[in-house]
Amino acid sequence: MSKTQYIQIGxxxxxxxxxxxxxxxxxxxxTDEPIRKSGLHNSEERILCKLGALFATKxxxxxxxxxxxxxxx
Numbered sequence: 001m002s003k004t005q006y007i008q009i010g011x012x013x014x015x016x017x018x019x020x021x022x023x024x025x026x027x028x029x030x031t032d033e034p035i036r037k038s039g040l041h042n043s044e045e046r047i048l049c050k051l052g053a054l055f056a057t058k059x060x061x062x063x064x065x066x067x068x069x070x071x072x073x
Contacts, residue, residue, distance in 0.1 A: 005031055007041070 006028040013024040033041040040048065 003032075003034075005035070007031055 008026050009029045010027045011024040012027055013021045016022055031041065033043065035041060036045065038045060
């Protein structure tokens with residue numbers, strides 16, 4: 001049986017009648033998924049790897065485009 005844990009997935013803040021934000025409240029999600037050495041769950045690591053690959057690809061495209069236009073940093 002897995003140990004049930006809660007991970008913070010965000011925060012929510014309501015507004016008062018004047019439109020000002022009230023105190024933020026953390027939002028948690030229940031999970032049975034084990035935490036890895038990195039401090040992340042398997043699903044979080046997969047998403048992080050995909051985002052890293054996406055950002056790296058976009059960076060390479062921008063860099064190549066700048067080289068073609070003769071732009072130097």
